[in-house]
Amino acid sequence: MPFIPHTEEDIEAMLASIGAESIDELFDEIPADLRTGTLTRVPPGMSEMEITRLMSERAQEDGFYLNFIGAGAYEHHIPAAVWQITTRGEYYSSYTPYQAEASQGTLQLLYEYQTMMASLTGMDVSNASLYDGASALAEAALMAVRQHRTSRRILIPQTVHPIYRSVVRAIVKNQAIEVVEIPYDQASGQTLPEQLDQYGQEEFAALVIPQPNFFGVLEQVDALTDWAHSKQSLAIAVVNPTALAMLTPPGEWGKQGADIAVGEGQPLGIPLSSGGPYFGFMACKQQLIRQMPGRIIGRTTDLNNQEGFVLTLQAREQHIRRSKATSNICTNQGLMVTAATIYMSLVGPEGLYRIAAQSHENTLSLVEKLEKLPGVEKTFNAPFFHEAVLSLPKPAAQVLDSMKAQGVLGGLRLEEHYPELGNTLLVCVTETKTADDLDKYVELFGQALATNA
Amino acid sequence: MPFIPHTEEDIEAMLASIGAESIDELFDEIPADLRTGTLTRVPPGMSEMEITRLMSERAQEDGFYLNFIGAGAYEHHIPAAVWQITTRGEYYSSYTPYQAEASQGTLQLLYEYQTMMASLTGMDVSNASLYDGASALAEAALMAVRQHRTSRRILIPQTVHPIYRSVVRAIVKNQAIEVVEIPYDQASGQTLPEQLDQYGQEEFAALVIPQPNFFGVLEQVDALTDWAHSKQSLAIAVVNPTALAMLTPPGEWGKQGADIAVGEGQPLGIPLSSGGPYFGFMACKQQLIRQMPGRIIGRTTDLNNQEGFVLTLQAREQHIRRSKATSNICTNQGLMVTAATIYMSLVGPEGLYRIAAQSHENTLSLVEKLEKLPGVEKTFNAPFFHEAVLSLPKPAAQVLDSMKAQGVLGGLRLEEHYPELGNTLLVCVTETKTADDLDKYVELFGQALATNA
Amino acid sequence: MLIFEHARKGRLNYSQAPAKRAVKRNIPENLLRKSAPLLPEVSEMDTVRYYTRLSQKNFSIDTEFYPLGSCTMKYNPRACNALAMLPQFLARHPLAPEDTGQGFLACMYELQEILKDVTGMEAVSLTSMAGAQGELIGVTMIRAYHEARGDAERTEIIVPDAAHGTNPATAVMCGYKVVEIPTDKEGDVDMAALKAAVGPKTAGLMLTNPSTLGVFEKKVSEMSRIVHEAGGLLYYDGANLNAVLGKVKPGDMGFDVIHMNLHKTFSTPHGGGGPGAAPVGVAKRLLPYLPVPIVAYENGVYRWLTEKDRPQTIGRLSAHMGNAGVLLRAYIYVRLLGSEGMHRISEFATLNANYLMAELRKAGFEIAYPTRRASHEFIVTMKEIKERTGVTAMNLAKRLLDKGFHAPTTYFPILVPECLLIEPAETESKETIDSFVVAMEEILAEIETQPDMVKSAPHQMPLRKLDDVKAARELDIVWKP
Amino acid sequence: MLIFEHARKGRLNYSQAPAKRAVKRNIPENLLRKSAPLLPEVSEMDTVRYYTRLSQKNFSIDTEFYPLGSCTMKYNPRACNALAMLPQFLARHPLAPEDTGQGFLACMYELQEILKDVTGMEAVSLTSMAGAQGELIGVTMIRAYHEARGDAERTEIIVPDAAHGTNPATAVMCGYKVVEIPTDKEGDVDMAALKAAVGPKTAGLMLTNPSTLGVFEKKVSEMSRIVHEAGGLLYYDGANLNAVLGKVKPGDMGFDVIHMNLHKTFSTPHGGGGPGAAPVGVAKRLLPYLPVPIVAYENGVYRWLTEKDRPQTIGRLSAHMGNAGVLLRAYIYVRLLGSEGMHRISEFATLNANYLMAELRKAGFEIAYPTRRASHEFIVTMKEIKERTGVTAMNLAKRLLDKGFHAPTTYFPILVPECLLIEPAETESKETIDSFVVAMEEILAEIETQPDMVKSAPHQMPLRKLDDVKAARELDIVWKP
Incomplete structure (x- = not known):
């Protein structure tokens, strides 16, 4: 019996203590007509050896590609120490730190995480993480509505990640919150502050401000923040944490700073892993x-006045406050945050800056090279961070397929989400790519453009 | 400075405390003419990201093969828990447990290892491991000579792993010990007890007895052991630890049992890893x-009469006894033994038996199938464990090359070490191979025989 | 000492960053950060050392018995971790083309099929990243169902008072009013109250079965009938699925929608509080509303179903497809157990719980529902002990830490005073349970002879009892240099 | 409790073994085992839990400062472990054809080249599995060299009294008589004694430089001349190579053969006592004798050189090619550091040692060789303290454990009474060294005020001082049920 340690003798002794004849008797409160028949779609059990082989074969089937897709999930170098420590049993197999005295490892680490994230975003405080960037934005919207009290209207630029916008809609719709989308400027790819006033005539709870935005483009965050505040609304920043090593943090945007900053934490040491688990901050x-x-962790003292850490402000949470909680959220993404905290400790402020700056430079370099190809041009004229949109002279799908056949994932087609942009490609270069990689990209890209298909 | 934490301020403060002007000054006792120039063959440093990519590319270059080579190193399933625990920093990065009170983790584990190995071999006691199986055999030979006092002669059958014999020669030669090789019976692949007497006319310190032998063949260990003892010599067993789950342990061979049992511990949870690190038992x-x-670990008590573990019998060792030590050996293979101990705990006696029995059955099955191919036959008529020698109707190299091109390593050619055997192949099947794998082997083998090359 | 206190200005791990600051830049000055963030400047070795030592301050399944009721703390097979972290799986971008992820998608598709089978539901979506999000999805689908039928009057969700806090919180997040119904003294839902509560306003009932009281709601079929006849739907909170896996299918009990906490029943790691994963299963009538993406298998190829394939979907709940790495671990776990292993989970979880309940009863503890079978968990109440000695359930919990056992869940469910909700889980051996009983007996004796010592526990932990009130009052949640 | 005491008869981890006992068999009954071996029957979870908790009873580099002189306990980069354990590397059979291992062999070849460069030797063999085996190989080659020249009179190896015990033990294993020469009061080899000792019987001199006393043998060139003129060869014990890496090449000092402890200078893990790896480098005249296999690069292909290519080789010392996985870790480490990082190792190891020596001297400890620079290590002697207070070096060592520091090496080298050989290594920060100094100061004060407390240390560890004498006298090295 895999993972069940009972011997025959154990079972007999235990049943005797209970006073039952059989294990089956323990289920005698379940009405007979509800008892399950055989499972038909669960395959027979495998040994660890067999599943190891199966999974290894499937992993090899998927293989490795040289990846230039970003669009919300970014390939960065992850120091080996990060996951070797994170998967230690004491972090990996512990529960939510409800018994503080037996959970100081996780609690102290989460307090450090909160400190790092507050500083990285330039905000006063941070929670201990949410599910992912998209749901964090939805929670920020709900939070803004609770805070604003009178408006149930949220302004979201179309330069925010399209799926984030979907997730926000799916989550806030139930509470009769209106999501208003703001179009972007076709020349710059930015949300133009000067064109916002039409959306501000009616009261709104918050304006969402992405930095960089989904196109990789840098928004005029100061003006956007100040505009939202001028309307007595909140400014919600959606930011890339790597970029924050270089870019003005939300807490310093405009005159007063953004009010809430959220984002996807994945770039901080979390593997791409087909989309999760990541974490939202x-x-x-x-x-x-x-x-x-x-969750929020606070520092306190014990009976001997020694410093220690506990879950705090639990009165906001569902397990105490039930239907009056700020959210139904019950967990954070503890293990991911463990990895992210170790990641940030290993790279430090200078390391994170270099990673950001190298990603930025690499993207600039690739774009420069690609612009030299006939018919290829930057779609937008505004500055960008580590992603850029390119307009192509032929269907992006053809170019991408051709590159994929050579082991390179050349970027993301934008057609599905932005049909108005035509043949465009969102391409991302992080610090993981070498000069040779860029040359290879350019070569394959050029070949793909040249072939008739 | 990779892995060096010093800041400029640190360096200045430290030099000030020392009273030196520069770090270079600290090397002022080294004569100037000895100071090294530039290193010319060490490449420039790499970041972890760069070396990760390089090593991943090299690993992929080597790829995966369906492996049927044994010959002293055996592919077995290794439970994931084994190395996840073994590489915990507390095991991985600790030193030899000289400070017992700060090393109970390693010490207690090694005591358990000694217990398991003593029981598996049927012997009274075990040390805490040696470098590998081959050097363990050499140490056993030296030990026998020390014990015997009058003879410096060791009998080693040619059915012992050829490289083990080389290693023994390389190590014992310095001490003017004579190694006498005993030929095997061409029909059975065994060392025949009835043909030994010519080698026993002169006094000898020990007879080495492999089980199974290099051909995979089972030796008549009872008779061989009794013969050695009848000559007032020691019997040294060289055994496969997996096989011991099924086979009579050396401690029960013949009337009195073998005196020393050694072997390669690799099959007990150690990856093949191009040949090491393994461990000798x-x-x-x-x-x-x-x-x-x-090293040997002993159980003792502390000042409060609590049970604990220490290195013991250190008076045999070089760091105490220097030129009078039993050996110059200074370390064991601690980390490998950590893995092996966890492996043996996870599989238990029944699991190890099943692994052995399945390997045996798989080998029998493959040999049966191959024997049906024209011109293929078992080279020896004696029973075997999980390896067998096959005689082929064409050069083994051609067959192996052909199979390799299809991703299968079909076995080991014996020509180099046993030219008298002609076109033979040593093939090994462990529990890791499925019925489909065997069929694939047979199919490719048949194709290889059929093609003209 | 915090990691920040190990830092020195100017320290950098050169191996972990590009060799120099890249200089090429097209970013306007006003968008550039002026001062560096407060990330620690600590060497790689000191980081490794610090977080390795810090980890040792945690209790965990890998180090202690952790009988935390309602949480199903059972062994997380190390193979699941190793195989879900194969390099190719880790490297795969979520937006990489489907034809570069057929191996991964095959696992996801098969997991969907397996979960459908064990729950008896029509279809499954893997997208939900946690139990609470599974609930949000489930209730959102109930809402979508009623709305699609033009039934706008249904504004209430019925929730038993024994439910997890997430249930009422979720109903409110979905714009519903919560109607709470009581529990009878046998631990079942009060059927009269249920009948009184249902009506044309009833959108649905959220039920956990076995309930958080550790007992099976025997009248679940009748409840199903009552709610359905009133036009409402039934939501199954899968928190306790471990207790009945392979024994009863929620679909057969009449549930329309279910979430399954993979981090409980399917043994993915809790990770100190996440990530979880909570696939959602639906009966036929909710099928159109399932969140996307869902994996389909067509003509020998796996692909994602999206909004295009599922126009009525409630949409997306995560930026990608949920917690893929967690789903992989669950997949590996179910393949290891296989069809013949599914029911053993519930059998031995139930055996362990009933045995521990019997032993604790013999040791003198008061069982909250003594006439009932335990499911995979059961409740001890310290009410009488507290009244007599002043020692609370929390005091006992802290004292257990001293003895090397994690405490059971305390003060939940809230309707049982001074309760300990105890769940041993099927992976614990009789010896471990017996040693826990011994510890509980010792504490019972200590309560009689040295109650103050028990009240001031823990004594053997690195820290004594921590001051929660101070933490909330003098809020310190971000370190200042 | 031992793992055996967690066992129950009949318990089996079904995931870890074939589903049933295979029945096909061709083995005669008399060769079959009659009773099962005493391996534990423990569940997978309990095994994981047991060995995880057990690990926490170790001090290690990943958890504590470990200033163990002569052992070079420095950070073992986690990347080295991760990359050496890539699945393809782990899966490769040692006898797999060379064309299936070009990636692996490329690493080995480059490692050989790098080691040649840093040591100034002509060629390197990677085969040796530990320092002591490296010595065995080295002295065997010296012997082979003399034998090949027909010089059978050379029966002695000269070894300074400060040498590691392995040096004389190795010489004896190689059939040599050991001639021990003394150390002068400055810590250098007594040159007069050396001159007196060399002669026609001298096969060679084994020297560690910097010596185990933590000082550089300034007259090494003269020693080299003396030994060579007498017809002997020079062996370099590379135990302390960390102190001079990138600063001095043993080849330039005149050594004919060297072993390098990769587990010291090249930071492969010590693993609780192995595996190590100790490649051997030789000057030109010993080239023919190097043990095989060695990796060659010819026509774009890597291949093993064997006895066929090297007819005069002393042969093989391991069943395959040595500790490949350890060699991979060392390779990764040197590539991370690169040419510009090699000399930093010795610079900062030396800086740390001299700083700690200076600080401990200021704190009142007696330095054994106060007029000398420390190499990467240095010696404190407790002689005066012991005579005055009865507190020994070992007492102090045990007391350090209480304060969270591993003890330095005690009672080695044996020629310094009550010695502590202290090696901080370059990866430790000034803060850590400072905190160690504070602990040492505290103990110095404790020795004055409460010597008995110090003598009975440790007090804060899970166990008190263990009885070594009892262990050896009442030998218990195998558990009996």
Whole structure:
């Protein structure tokens, strides 16, 4: 019996203690007509040896590609130490730190995480993480509505990740919150502050401001933030944490800073892994803390006045407050945050800056090279971070297929989400790519453009 | 500076404390003419990201093969838990347990290892491991010579692994020990007890007895052991630890049992890994313990009479006894033994038996199938464990090359070490191979025989 | 000492960053950060050392018995971790073309099929990243169902008072009013109250079965009939699926929608509080509303079903497809157990719980529902002990830490005073359970002879009892240099 | 409790073994085992739990400062472990054809080249599995060299009294008589004694430089001349190569043969006592004798050189080619550091040692060789303290454990009474060294005020001082049920 340690003698002794004849008797409160028949679609059990072989074969089937897709999930170098420590049993197999005295490892680490994220975003406080970037944005929207009290309207630029917008809609719709999308400027790929006023005539709870935006383009965050505040609304920043090593943090945007900063934490040491598990981060100003969902760790003292850490402000949470909680959220993404905290400790402020700067430079370099190819041009004229949109002289799908056949994933087609952009490609280059990689990209890209298909 | 944590301020403060102007000054006792110039063949440093990519590319270059080579190193399933625990920093990065109170983890584990190995071999005691199987055999030979006192002659059948014989010669030659090789019976592949007497006319310190032998063949260990003892010599067993789950342990061979049992520990949870690190095991009878080289752990008590573990019998060792030590050996293969101990705990006695029995059955099945191919036959008529020698109707190299091109390593050619055997192949099947794998082997083997090359 | 206190200005791990600062840049000055963030400047070795030592301050399944009721702390097979982290799986971008992920998608598709089978539901979506999100999805689908039928009057969700806090919180997040119904003294839902509560406003009932009281709701079929007849739907909170896996299918009990906590029943790691994963299964009538993406297998190829294939879907709940790495671990786990192993989970979880309940009863503890079978968990109440000695359930919990056992869940479910919700899980041996009983007996004796010592526990942990009140009052959640 | 005491008869981890006992068999009954071996029957979870908890009872580099002189306990980069354990490397059979291992062999070849460069030797063999085996190989080659020249009179190896015990033990294993020469009061080899010792019987001199006393033998060139003129060869024990890496090449000092402990200088893990690896480098005249296999690069292909290519080789010392996985880790380490990082190792190891020596001297400890620079290590002697207070070096060592530091090496080298050989290694920060100094100062104060407490240390460890004498006298090395 895999993972069940009972011997025959154990079973007999245990049943005797219970006073039951058989294990089956223990299920005698379940009405007979509900008892399950055989399972038909669960395959027979395998040994670890067999599943190891199966999974290895499937992994090899998927193989490795030289990846230039970003679009919300970014390939960065992850130090080996990160996951070797994170998967230690003591982190990997512990529960939510409800018994603080037996959970100081996780609690202290989460307190450090909160500190790092608050500083990275330039905000006062941070929670201990949410599910992912998209759901974190949805929670920020709900938070803004609770805070604003009178408006149930959220402004979201179309330069925000399309799936983030979908997730926000799916989550906030139930609460009769209106999501208003703001179109972008076709020349710059930015949300233009000067064109916002039409959306601000009616009261709104918050404006979402992405930096960089989904196109990789840098928004005019100061003006956008100030505009939202001028309307007595909140500014919600959606930011890339790597980029924050170089870019002005949300807490310093405009005159007062953004009110809430959220984003996808994956770039901080989390493998791409087909999309998850990642983690969402959320930081905010001090005065919003009681509206913030999710776990929060606080420093306190023990009976001997020794410093220690506990879950705090639990009165906001569902297990205490039930139907009056700030959110139904019950967990954070503890293990991912463990990895991210170790990652940030290993790279430090200078390392993260270099990673960001190298990613930025690599993207600039690739774009420069590609622009030299006939018919290829930058779609937008605004500055970008580590992703850029390119307009192609032929269907992007053909180019991508051709490159894929040579082991390179050349980027993401934007057609599905932005049909108005035509043959465009969103391409991302991080610090993981070498000069040779860029040359290879350019060569394959050129070949793909040249062939008739 | 990779792995060096010093800041500029640190360096200045430290030099000030020392009273030196520069780090270079600290090397002022080294004569100037000895100072090294530039290194010319060490490449420039790489980041972890760069070396990760390089090593991943090299690993992929080597790829995966369906492996049927044994010959002293055996592919078995290794439970994932084994190395996830073994590479925990506390095992991985600790030193030899000289400070017992700070090393109970390693010490207690090694005591358990000794217990398991003593029981598996049927011997009274075990050391805490040696470098590998081959060097363990050499140490056993030296031990026998020390014990015997009058003879410096060791009998080694040619059915012992050819490289083990080389290693023994390389190590014992310095001490003017004579190694006498005993030929095998061409029909059975065994060392025949009835043909030994010519080698026993002169006094000898020990007879080495492999089980199974290099051909996979089972030797008549009872008769061989009794013969050695009848000559007042020691019997040294060289055994496969997996096989011991099924086969009579050396401690029960013949009337008195073998005196020393050694072997390669690799099959017990150690990856093939191009040949190392593995570990050698050595167990012996109680009366030989003070002749045994290598670390030994003993159970004792502390000041409060609590049970604990320490390195013991160190008076045999070089760091105490220097030129009078039983061996120059200074380390064991601690980490490998950590893995092996966890492996043996996970599989248990029944699991190890099943692994052995399945390997045996798989080999029998493959041999049966191959024998049906024209011109293929078992080279020897004696029973075998999980390896067998096959005689082929065409050069083994051609067959192997042909199979390799299809991703299968079909076995080992014996020509180099046993030219008298002609076109023979040593093939090994462990529990890792499925019925489909055997069929694939047979199919490719048949194709290889059929093609003209 | 915090990691920040190990830092020195200017320290850098050169192996972990590009060799120099790249200089090429097209970013306007006003968008550039002016001062560096407060990330620690600690050497690689000191980081490894610090977080390795810190880890040792945690209790975990890999180090201690952890009988935390309602949480199903059971062994997380190390193979699941190793295989889900094969380099190719880790490297795969979520937006990489489907033809570069057929191996991965095959696992996901098969997991969907397996989960359909064990729950008796029509279809499964793997997208949900946690139990609470599974609930959100489930109730959102109930809402979508009623809305699609033009039935706008249904504004209430019925929730038993024994439910997890997530249930009422989720209903509110979905715009519903919560109607709470009581539990009878046998631990079942009060059927009269249920009948009184249902009506044309009823959108649905959220039920956990076995309930958080550790007992099986025997009248679940009748409840199903009552709610369905009133036009409502039934939501199954799968938190306790471990207790009945392979024994009862929620679909057969009449549930319309279910979430399964893979981090409980399917043994993915809890990770100190996540990530979880909670696939959602639906009966036929909710099929159109399932969140995307879902994996389909067509003509020998796996592909994602999206909004295009599922126009009525409630949409997406995560940026990609949920917690893929967690799903892989669950997949590996179910393949290891196989069809013949599914029911053993519930059998031995139930055996362990009933045995521990029997032993604790013999040791003198009061069982909250003594006439009932335990499911995979059961409740001890310290009410009488507290009244007599002043020692609380939390005091006992802390004292257990001293003895090397994680505490059971305390003060949940809230309707049982001074309760300990105890769940041993099927992977624990009789010896471990017996040693836990011994510890509980010792504490019972200590309560009689040295109650103050028990009240001031823990004593053997690195820290004594921590001050929660101070933490909330003098809020310190971000370190300042 | 031992793992055996967690066992229950009949328990089996079904995931870890074939589903049933295979029945096909061709083995005669008399060769079959009659009773099962005493391996534990413990569940997978309990095994994981047991060995995880057990690990926490170890001090290690990943958890504590470990200033163990002569052992070079420095950070073992986690990347080395991860990359050496890539699945393809682990899966490769040692006898797999060379064309299926070009990636692996490329690493080995490059490692050989790198080691040649840093040591200034003509060629390197990677086969040796530990320092002591490296010595055995080295002295065997010296012997082979003399024998090939027909010089049978050379029966002695000269070894300074400060040498590691392996040196004389190795010489004896190689059939030589050991001639021990003394150390002068400055810590150098007594040159007069050396001159007196050399002669026609001298096969060679084994020297560690810097010596185990933590000082550089300044007259090494003269020693080289003396020994060579007498017809002997020079062996370099590379145990302390970390102190001079990139600063001095043993080849330039005149050594004919060297072993390098990769587990010291090249930071492969010590693993609780192995596996190590100790490649051997030789000057030109010993080239023919190098053990096989060695990796060659010819016509774009890597291949093993064997006895066929090297007819005069001393042969093979391991069943395959040595500790490949350890060699891979060392290779990764040197590539991470690169040419510009090699000399930093010795610079900062030396800086740390001299700083710690200076600080401990200021704290009141007696330095054994106060007029000398420390190499990467240095010696404190407790002689005066012991005479005055009865507190020994070992007492102090045990007391350090209480304070969270591993003890330095004690009672080695044996010629310094009550010695502590202290090696901080380059990967430790000034803060860590400073905190160690504080602990040493505290103990110095404790020795004055509460010597008995120090003598009975440790007090804070899971166990008190263990009885070594009892262990050896009442030998218990195998558990009996």
